[in-house]
Amino acid sequence: MEENFKEVAFQIRERLLPETENIKKLMKHPDFQIEGSSADQYSEMKANIMLAYRHMEDCRMRLGKAIQAYDGGKSVYPR
DSSP states (O other), rough: OOHHHHHOOOOHHHHHHHHHHHHHGGGGOOOGOTTSHHHHHHHHHHHHHHHHHHHHHHHHHHHHHHHHHTTTTTTOOOO
């Protein structure tokens, strides 16, 4: 039997969290210390990493909102 919507959404949110944190860790990757690379290159890389991080956070939040709607408007925090 297939799991219910709410449990599947919670599982996806939980699986996304470590990846979201891994994306954020890219901001401090040692390759940003390589000399001779352009500051413009690094700023573009960091801007895109931050956008990826924000999109992952938004995805987790929107899944939470879908769960909230499934529950008739009850908050799902903190799970």
